[in-house]
Amino acid sequence: MEYSLGIDIGGTKIAAGIMNREGSVLIKKTFSTPKDKKDAIVQLLENIIFSLSETAKMEGKKLVGIGIGTAGQIDFEKGKVLSGTANIKDWNDVPLRDILSKKTDLPIFIENDVNVLALAEQQLGVGRNVENLICLALGTGVGGGVITGGHLLRGAWGGGAELGHITVDMNGPLCNCGFQGCVETYSSGTGIARMMREEIKSYPESEGNSELLYYQKHPEEVTSRLVFELMSAGNVVAEKVVNTAINALSFAIVSMIHTFNPSLIILGGGVLHEGEWFIQKVRKRVGELGIRSLVDPVEIKGTQLGNDAGLIGAAIQPWVYGVDVGVK
């Protein structure tokens, strides 16, 4: 049997493991993401590759390749981290494959983290055998991965599928990406918290909801988690904010359906941990909008692979792309 070495680089932690083609993770280790400089991350990756390769050798497991998933804009062909993310410090302009190839003879594949999620779900999860699907990860931001005609969408240099940054309102709030009214400004965790802060800013004291008046004075304590909790407790301001997030997301999804004619939309990320009701509301709103022939057949589902999806998607790359595709 063949095995792959996968590494999932996130803002908080780096997960690494050895996996077979069916997605069974045999060995898994997690590390804190170094917070200072890219050199420290690269050093950690080299150590991980060395140590897991040794482990595989000792246990007689044949490795076919190394697959890495990381936040940021990745040039897949060149195996390079182009521009990173606010969540990983100094993580840009890193010729990662060139560097790591000096330490291993295995072929190395490097891909964006949400692309890798889409790949995992399409290969082993809810999107099995689906040739046209869109994966949206709603967390701090909104990330996207698209499989169209059976292929991962990358674009000219791997920067495609920035689906959090399609606009739903050209008069909407400025996004930190430089655009306006991006779906991320409404439907990410950050967006939900932002909208709540704005709602309570103008909340009249006379209304007398002591909780809202408290957060009016402590806006920095408002998180999306809190908004969902307040909503569950019947708070109408929080409910309005969540409905706006769901409405904006639904508009973005319908634009994506018109663009890609997919069979499946997969929703994941921290915001989705709120539960199935969130997906149901999105499904309902999407069903009210757009071109019937395109929208009606589309299924909207949650991710299936859970916490290991990123690692699984990273590790599966050597099989999906063929071992001979790698530069080394």
Next chain:
Amino acid sequence: MEYSLGIDIGGTKIAAGIMNREGSVLIKKTFSTPKDKKDAIVQLLENIIFSLSETAKMEGKKLVGIGIGTAGQIDFEKGKVLSGTANIKDWNDVPLRDILSKKTDLPIFIENDVNVLALAEQQLGVGRNVENLICLALGTGVGGGVITGGHLLRGAWGGGAELGHITVDMNGPLCNCGFQGCVETYSSGTGIARMMREEIKSYPESEGNSELLYYQKHPEEVTSRLVFELMSAGNVVAEKVVNTAINALSFAIVSMIHTFNPSLIILGGGVLHEGEWFIQKVRKRVGELGIRSLVDPVEIKGTQLGNDAGLIGAAIQPWVYGVDVGVK
């Protein structure tokens, strides 16, 4: 030398011709599009195929296949017109390849008209050798065609790239597609005329522009052509409308750039006949928006192939897709 028989089915006319691989149209004929029923269109297509095949035979030109481009949603794999367009009456649910295959032994390829435009420009026009491009046709509506990773984007059943129906304002005007704030409602010829009608509806009589007061009473005479003329003559209301069209189009284009990471945006269609200044304004506005690493490298250009682009794109299909791809 090999030749292809191309047919371009539009709302007003059907163009047909014989072309070589380099895009030289040797013979070209045009016909009025039958206005009554699909049977009449199919009959005309059968006649065209018979007569042009005979012509080719007599002139000793070897035909390798037939390529058809038509408005509407097309199932490319099945060679079927699924749902048509308001511009061609009764043009839906037509198993066109099955029908036409009874009359010819040549392989037949059927594709959406704007997809075919994108193909023509990528094969022989301004997008030569570009693997990631988006083609937008701004006419009565806004049509889209996308080439990503060297492949035409089709989606699950060929309904992809409905780029006129991505939203730029979730609170915007209802679109006849069932969605809201579609870029088509602002930046198509119809959209420009609609916005002008709304602007002059509330135009105060006291302002005393006699032309606007005339069209206030005759809104049915307002066309996009007129809006552009009024703008050229210095009318500020018309200028405002055109600027809104350009702004909405620019927002949609930036969403598309974030989605597809293309190298090139190709603009065509009747609205573009206004001239290079229109493209320049779009270029400028797009350059002010979005993610720099994605937006800055993108070129925005007009179509190169002119009036025959649809016919050329239709006819080129047998070579692009390989003769053995066709069902027959």
